[in-house]
Amino acid sequence: MHTLKKCCLLFAVIALPLLLGYSCRKTPPEQQKTTPPPEELLLRNLDFEKRIQKVGSNVYVAIGYGLANSILIEGKDSVIIVDCMESMKSGQEVKDAFTKICPKPVKAIIYTHFHTDHTSGAVALAGNDNPDVYAQELLPACLDQTFAVVRDITEKRAYRMFGVFLDSNALVNCGIGPKLVIDKDTELGVLRPTITFKDSLAVTIAGIEMALYHAPGETPDQLFVWLPQTKTLLCGDNLYKTFPNLYTIRGTAYRDINLWKNSLDKMRYLHPDALVPSHTEPVLGAENVFKILTDYRDAIQFVHDQTVRGMNKGMTPDELAETVILPQHLQQSEWLKEFYGKTEWSVRSVFDGYMGFFNGNPATLLPLSVKERAQKIQQLAGGKQQLEAQMNKAAAEEAYQWLLELTDYYLALYPNNPQAIAHRIQALTALGTAQTNPNARHYYLTSALELQGLKNNGLIKPTPQLVRNIPMQYIFNGLAAHLNPQKSINTEQTALFYFTDTGAKWTVQVRRGVAEVQPFAAAVPDITIRVTETVWKELASKIRKPLPAYLNGEIQIEGGQLAFLQFMRLFDVAEEE
Numbered sequence: 001m002h003t004l005k006k007c008c009l010l011f012a013v014i015a016l017p018l019l020l021g022y023s024c025r026k027t028p029p030e031q032q033k034t035t036p037p038p039e040e041l042l043l044r045n046l047d048f049e050k051r052i053q054k055v056g057s058n059v060y061v062a063i064g065y066g067l068a069n070s071i072l073i074e075g076k077d078s079v080i081i082v083d084c085m086e087s088m089k090s091g092q093e094v095k096d097a098f099t100k101i102c103p104k105p106v107k108a109i110i111y112t113h114f115h116t117d118h119t120s121g122a123v124a125l126a127g128n129d130n131p132d133v134y135a136q137e138l139l140p141a142c143l144d145q146t147f148a149v150v151r152d153i154t155e156k157r158a159y160r161m162f163g164v165f166l167d168s169n170a171l172v173n174c175g176i177g178p179k180l181v182i183d184k185d186t187e188l189g190v191l192r193p194t195i196t197f198k199d200s201l202a203v204t205i206a207g208i209e210m211a212l213y214h215a216p217g218e219t220p221d222q223l224f225v226w227l228p229q230t231k232t233l234l235c236g237d238n239l240y241k242t243f244p245n246l247y248t249i250r251g252t253a254y255r256d257i258n259l260w261k262n263s264l265d266k267m268r269y270l271h272p273d274a275l276v277p278s279h280t281e282p283v284l285g286a287e288n289v290f291k292i293l294t295d296y297r298d299a300i301q302f303v304h305d306q307t308v309r310g311m312n313k314g315m316t317p318d319e320l321a322e323t324v325i326l327p328q329h330l331q332q333s334e335w336l337k338e339f340y341g342k343t344e345w346s347v348r349s350v351f352d353g354y355m356g357f358f359n360g361n362p363a364t365l366l367p368l369s370v371k372e373r374a375q376k377i378q379q380l381a382g383g384k385q386q387l388e389a390q391m392n393k394a395a396a397e398e399a400y401q402w403l404l405e406l407t408d409y410y411l412a413l414y415p416n417n418p419q420a421i422a423h424r425i426q427a428l429t430a431l432g433t434a435q436t437n438p439n440a441r442h443y444y445l446t447s448a449l450e451l452q453g454l455k456n457n458g459l460i461k462p463t464p465q466l467v468r469n470i471p472m473q474y475i476f477n478g479l480a481a482h483l484n485p486q487k488s489i490n491t492e493q494t495a496l497f498y499f500t501d502t503g504a505k506w507t508v509q510v511r512r513g514v515a516e517v518q519p520f521a522a523a524v525p526d527i528t529i530r531v532t533e534t535v536w537k538e539l540a541s542k543i544r545k546p547l548p549a550y551l552n553g554e555i556q557i558e559g560g561q562l563a564f565l566q567f568m569r570l571f572d573v574a575e576e577e
Contacts, residue, residue, distance in 0.1 A: 035433045037441075038434070040337075040436050041173070042172060045173050047281055048064045048173055049063070050065060053281070053282060055232065055274050057230070059276060060098065060101055062097060064178055066094075067177035067180045067181070067279070068085060068086065068237075069280075071278070073210075073227070074102050075206020075208045077207070078104045079105070079106055079206065081131075082109075082225055082234050083119075085118075085125070085181070086120050087121055088124045089186060091121015091125050092121070108131050108133070109191060110133075111139060112223055113219040113237060114139045114142040114219060116188070117177075118236075120190055121189065123191060132195050134201070134203075134212060136197065136222070137198050151478075153251065156456050157251055158250040159446065160443045160447060161248070161439045161442055161443050162180040163179070164180060165446055165456065166446060172438065174439075175340040176241075176242060176339070183459055184459045208227065210226060210228075212225055217238035217257075217259065218238060218244065218255060219237070222237065232274040235275060235277050236277075237277075238264060239277055239335075241280035242335070243299070243336045245340050245439075246300065246349060246350075247345045247348065249345065249439055256353070257350065264296055268290060268293040272286065273285070295330055295336065298330060299326055302324075304350055306324045307346075307347045308354070316361055317347065317352070317359050318359070320347045322344075339436070341439075342440070370412050374410070374412035378409065384414075390406055394406055400430040401431065403423055403424075406423075428448035432445035433445070464538060464543055467538055467540075472504065472519075475537060475540050480516075483570060483572075488513055488515075489512055491570060492509075492510065493510045493526050493570075494508070494510070494526050495507070495509075495525060496527070497531070498528060498531075500532055501534065505519075506519055506520075507520065507525070525559070526559055526563065527564050527567055528557070528558040530556040531549075532554070535549060535554050536555075539555070
């Protein structure tokens with residue numbers, strides 16, 4: 001018998017780093033009057049009309065309820081849910097819609113991969129049914145590892161990319177779905193996997209025969225679901241109706257697109273009659289499905305092979321981004337329009353995946369600092385006034401990319417200059433409104449709003465129930481990643497955290513700019529903190545304040561409260577509100 005552990009995907013948007021407080025965004029600045037969005041992007045909305053679409057006799061796809069689809073497979077006495085939306089709100093809406101169609105209990109949940117928009121409504125979709133939760137064995141580590149270190153920047157960039165702060169004039173759709181359903185009132189609820197596998201798993205659930213196959217692509221833990229009785233393929237995020245995010249501008253580890261191509265081949269040679277992606281619409285007909293899968297894998301292989309070919313000729317990422325262009329027959333495919341990924345981003349990612357940051361040009365090996373380069377550009381322009389004149393000229397000529405680059409240089413020298421900021425807002429707005437690629441569009445437009453005062457902060461407040469499920473390792477990893485080297489460079493100090501409810505001991509040793517974390521008593525401490533894990537997690541997430549907890553005895557400090565406060569001030573997060 002297993003116990004489902006309810007775990008909000010706090011790794012992504014709440015829990016890390018330690019002590020990080022979230023201020024809800026203030027009233028946003030008035031959004032720019034934008035030109036009408038490109039017609040091609042507006043037409044894309046037709047794909048995302050909210051509906052439950054039936055595929056075959058027993059598969060139902062919830063489309064348009066959020067960024068991703070959720071899929072119901074009806075069995076004899078119960079149902080299976082594949083992918084679970086991005087939040088409790090969207091998950092509950094899908095749950096209600098599915099229940100109207102089929103009120104049978106949920107026997108199992110299957111995650112195609114760990115991304116928030118596929119896992120964070122699981123608690124709502126499961127209801128009180130206590131289902132098994134299936135995933136590829138890498139999924140828990142992907143959840144835990146990916147968001148432990150770079151959560152801050154990934155969240156900020158994701159909100160830009162998905163246009164979370166944009167109004168309905170600027171946010172037309174997200175290319176793979178109508179929008180990411182996240183706001184300041186959002187709650188996320190992930191169920192941790194209870195059954196995992198490595199390569200493949202054949203299983204019968206609710207009388208439905210199915211096979212789960214590991215299929216790395218957009219993520220290393222990606223899987224697809226094969227229903228052999230109906231030849232139906234649920235492909236996760238390894239295929240959707242747009243050029244894929246072989247690289248995502250919100251930031252990610254390298255996506256091995258050779259493995260992605262191989263995963264598509266594995267799907268292709270099953271010769272499915274129906275294809276059900278976790279974004280965009282299903283596809284019916286064996287011939288049609290086979291062609292789409294073939295074109296998709298060919299586009300991915302083309303980008304890979306031609307990038308590598310150019311690399312071996314000594315071409316740089318900039319040169320490759322200009323020259324690696326999909327063949328015309330692939331460009332014309334409705335499944336390869338650049339509504340999500342872009343070829344030039346993918347080319348740069350392939351180069352970096354093989355060669356790292358250095359492009360081979362010795363001029364870029366040890367470049368000038370940002371400020372030094374800006375000073376040289378200003379000198380080339382003929383001084384500050386001439387640099388300003390060039391910005392004005394670029395603005396007048398509507399040379400917006402050049403204007404944006406010029407403001408980089410100018411603001412590096414004069415950071416708060418109102419004219420340069422106004423020019424930058426102008427450039428970002430113009431570039432954004434012209435884009436048919438929603439990721440680029442949203443990133444430009446949100447960046448413009450941030451310059452006007454938008455606070456791109458975390459939107460979701462942690463709840464006590466969810467915070468308690470955060471693994472302690474990530475609480476302390478978040479703390480270590482926020483050590484301030486300037487404040488701690490001359491400090492050597494050890495804090496022992498003793499958790500009175502579990503008996504666990506964690507040591508944090510600050511050693512001249514580094515915080516070593518160990519899950520045991522590693523050294524004689526200067527400070528000992530006695531507290532329950534629950535109280536510490538709630539303190540860490542700022543659900544409760546430390547002073548009342550200290551005064552009522554919930555937290556006890558040996559070595560002096562002042563010493564503890566001084567210790568915590570070595571970390572940036574202690575100052576964040």
